[in-house]
Amino acid sequence: MSTPPSKSRPHIVVVGAGFAGLNFCKDFPPGLARITLIDRQNHHLFQPLLYQVATAGLSAVDIAQPVRAILNDKPDLEVMMAEVTGFDLAARRVRCTGGELAYDYLILGLGGVASYFGHPEWAAHAPGLKSLDDALRIRRDILLAFERAETETDEQRRRELMTIVVVGGGPTGVELAGAFAELARTVLKRDFDRIDPTKARVILIEGSPRVLASFPPESSASALRQLERLGVEVRLGRHVEAVRAGEVVVGGEVIRAANIIWGAGVAANPLTLSLGAETDRAGRVKILPDLSLPGHPEVFALGDMTALTDRRGRVVPGLCPAAIQMGQHAARVVADDLRAGGQSPERRKAYAYFDKGSMATIGRSKAVAVLGRFHFSGYPAWVLWLCVHLLFLVGFRNKFSVLSQWIYSYVTYKRGARIITGVSSGNPAGSA
Amino acid sequence: MSTPPSKSRPHIVVVGAGFAGLNFCKDFPPGLARITLIDRQNHHLFQPLLYQVATAGLSAVDIAQPVRAILNDKPDLEVMMAEVTGFDLAARRVRCTGGELAYDYLILGLGGVASYFGHPEWAAHAPGLKSLDDALRIRRDILLAFERAETETDEQRRRELMTIVVVGGGPTGVELAGAFAELARTVLKRDFDRIDPTKARVILIEGSPRVLASFPPESSASALRQLERLGVEVRLGRHVEAVRAGEVVVGGEVIRAANIIWGAGVAANPLTLSLGAETDRAGRVKILPDLSLPGHPEVFALGDMTALTDRRGRVVPGLCPAAIQMGQHAARVVADDLRAGGQSPERRKAYAYFDKGSMATIGRSKAVAVLGRFHFSGYPAWVLWLCVHLLFLVGFRNKFSVLSQWIYSYVTYKRGARIITGVSSGNPAGSA
Numbered sequence A, B: 001m002s003t004p005p006s007k008s009r010p011h012i013v014v015v016g017a018g019f020a021g022l023n024f025c026k027d028f029p030p031g032l033a034r035i036t037l038i039d040r041q042n043h044h045l046f047q048p049l050l051y052q053v054a055t056a057g058l059s060a061v062d063i064a065q066p067v068r069a070i071l072n073d074k075p076d077l078e079v080m081m082a083e084v085t086g087f088d089l090a091a092r093r094v095r096c097t098g099g100e101l102a103y104d105y106l107i108l109g110l111g112g113v114a115s116y117f118g119h120p121e122w123a124a125h126a127p128g129l130k131s132l133d134d135a136l137r138i139r140r141d142i143l144l145a146f147e148r149a150e151t152e153t154d155e156q157r158r159r160e161l162m163t164i165v166v167v168g169g170g171p172t173g174v175e176l177a178g179a180f181a182e183l184a185r186t187v188l189k190r191d192f193d194r195i196d197p198t199k200a201r202v203i204l205i206e207g208s209p210r211v212l213a214s215f216p217p218e219s220s221a222s223a224l225r226q227l228e229r230l231g232v233e234v235r236l237g238r239h240v241e242a243v244r245a246g247e248v249v250v251g252g253e254v255i256r257a258a259n260i261i262w263g264a265g266v267a268a269n270p271l272t273l274s275l276g277a278e279t280d281r282a283g284r285v286k287i288l289p290d291l292s293l294p295g296h297p298e299v300f301a302l303g304d305m306t307a308l309t310d311r312r313g314r315v316v317p318g319l320c321p322a323a324i325q326m327g328q329h330a331a332r333v334v335a336d337d338l339r340a341g342g343q344s345p346e347r348r349k350a351y352a353y354f355d356k357g358s359m360a361t362i363g364r365s366k367a368v369a370v371l372g373r374f375h376f377s378g379y380p381a382w383v384l385w386l387c388v389h390l391l392f393l394v395g396f397r398n399k400f401s402v403l404s405q406w407i408y409s410y411v412t413y414k415r416g417a418r419i420i421t422g423v424s425s426g427n428p429a430g431s432a
Helices: A019-027 A047-054 A067-071 A120-124 A132-151 A155-161 A171-191 A217-229 A270-275 A320-339 A379-392 A396-412 B019-027 B047-054 B067-071 B120-124 B132-151 B155-161 B171-190 B217-229 B270-275 B320-339 B379-392 B396-412
Strands: A011-015 A034-039 A043-045 A064-066 A077-081 A084-088 A093-096 A099-102 A105-108 A112-114 A163-167 A201-205 A233-235 A240-244 A247-250 A253-256 A259-262 A266-268 A296-301 A358-363 A366-371 A374-377 B011-015 B034-039 B043-045 B064-066 B077-081 B084-088 B093-096 B099-102 B105-108 B112-114 B163-167 B201-206 B232-236 B240-244 B247-250 B253-256 B259-262 B266-268 B296-301 B358-363 B366-371 B374-377
Touching: A011 A019, A011 A099, A019 A034, A019 A067, A019 A105, A019 A320, A034 A067, A043 A067, A047 A132, A047 A171, A047 A379, A064 A067, A067 A077, A077 B132, A084 A270, A105 A320, A120 A240, A132 A155, A132 A171, A132 A259, A132 B077, A155 A163, A163 A171, A163 A253, A171 A201, A171 A217, A171 A358, A217 A233, A217 A358, A217 A366, A217 A374, A270 A296, A296 A320, A358 A379, A366 A379, A374 A379, A379 A396, A396 B396, B011 B019, B011 B099, B019 B034, B019 B067, B019 B105, B019 B320, B034 B067, B043 B067, B047 B132, B047 B171, B047 B379, B064 B067, B067 B077, B084 B270, B105 B320, B120 B240, B132 B155, B132 B171, B132 B259, B155 B163, B163 B171, B163 B253, B171 B201, B171 B217, B171 B232, B171 B358, B217 B232, B217 B358, B217 B366, B217 B374, B270 B296, B296 B320, B358 B379, B366 B379, B374 B379, B379 B396
Parallel strands: A011 A034, A011 A105, A034 A077, A105 A296, A163 A201, A163 A259, A201 A233, B011 B034, B011 B105, B034 B077, B105 B296, B163 B201, B163 B259, B201 B232
Antiparallel strands: A043 A064, A084 A093, A093 A099, A112 A266, A240 A247, A247 A253, A358 A366, A366 A374, B043 B064, B084 B093, B093 B099, B112 B266, B240 B247, B247 B253, B358 B366, B366 B374
């Protein structure tokens, strides 16, 4: 195809190399525009497996892929590692560390952050799980707590060190709680002499009356049974009233725990505020059916940062399949615009969420899956979960490495990533 | 075998889970004593491959193995994750975070630290490579420098960001310099749009007239040729006069470089000072032929922290084969003592270093190896190097994972671990 000199071509700035931004870049046809992809990290993160890094099942590099490596076959795409600090929609400019970028189209996939329901001060005592660094910090803190318990003489303090509280009974919370319980009962069991890791407490707190509230009731019930079989204490219909250092208050009860992990609400990235667009209570941007920002046909917001009811009247969930689909849809819309020689909002297609189903894994051979009318649980759901996640993992090397580690863990009941780093005096760095 | 109640048995405290301490624990016969192994990390580190983590070839967990996992088949051994703060040899006590430990035998494998030749202030600007955290910090800083160069407009500054200085032409320095050159020329080459990573400068500085001074002259010559073929600028017979932020002064010449890595001298761990034993200029403890401390037949010092001329008159080198052998020798000596019903220094065997040969890899298909009278270089040496290192790597999973990543990198010219972590705002944690 003939490619006009890049300067003459419209400039598309994509912010965020998550599922939405990455899939926009992958699907956008070559030759129509120059694309600049900005992310503050140098890697795309496969978030659905992030909890396995936090629970020592996988290493950080297994679920991350350098953005440049994924996209280095795109001739008219540039990757920039920079922090976006704000937007000037009127002037069509993105402000970021090291300058400003002018755009003709702006594609936003800023993702979400943990929401503490108006209690930002809780964040310090109950970290969320959004980035590799979060996962590595959680892994380190959990493993360190068991090490300290081993040398702790005070019985009460030892119990606290061996207690993990997970807040939020959605997929993230359920998967974390299940994996922690399994880590203690099957993996760490043989590692210690004085403490008995199988006595570790894992407490899952959920405000609604059931776990996996977005799943059908029977899936929730099955997930609950499977969690309890793993020894997870599930507290349903209980709201967190306070979080302090090593302490969480739930329904009047005070639970002392060395580790409190926040798997609850997701809010939009604070950057979205600087868009000046209308948002819902969680700060998610309300967008039009074509995924563009009201009043700004040249700006698209995608994925977890958005609140949208699609053309079929479905609320689009904050799941990675939705983010992927929105990225692909936006790529089509912008490409059509450019082929038509300019913006034509009236002719744009409206996005419809295609539900590929949802699944959550609870532990070794335990999971629930919903595919349309079909509900699976236990072993078949677990196998399904493995295949789907392996399939969508970006990069051959990662697929291969993850598969071999899963097989290894399954056969040996060991986990390779039980390594504590980032504790040596004054070390700012991180990750393998 | 009949095992008397543990309290009645003598107590051996082993400090350090490096090659020396770990191999003492592995080889010490069961039933003779209680052993407590103390390390401030929870993992044993396979240091010979540490440079591959620093150069994004391997992930941290590939070369680390949880100490508890390695030794959990030892009935009378306890692992303690704690920081040793000092020794009271007279009272036979080890001071560490969380209390004191009494011992009947003390086995010390404290390892070494980077030596800045009396200029500790250089450490801040030229990190050494001793721990996983060091390696991860170096990997992050190198990858970040290329990312910044990509968006840097000032030509001079950009050149500095793409310059890496390695100080020290020993195995560590040579392996680092070779791997950095290769990372830039073959791996990062395709990743960037504005900069040309193949133009990156890697400068290796060595004070003596040749690299790998401990190898035979022809090996040094061949290593030099192979380094230069990779584009490494080797400065021989030049001493570092000053190190400042982003700047190193060598023989009057000022070299500006965003990354300066210290691969030079090794000094003993500062803790050795608190032993009050006689040391050499590098602070290494002078020990007796049986590896015990003069005047303290119940205290053994092993590995990099020691200075010893063995019974054959050979200076024992600071290499991991020596550390392994010393650990095994000490285990035999202490076991003989106990079987003989007490210390019998006069009857103890003297240690003799068995030279298994030495090798260094310079890059893809490039290496030098010396086995007795046989000298290899280039491809055969490199294959030999691969086999030996894979063979000695602890843990099946690690062997498997490392082998598969080596194959992957060799075939695809890619490196899986090009992931930057530990940079998200205020993240104290680290590592995968």
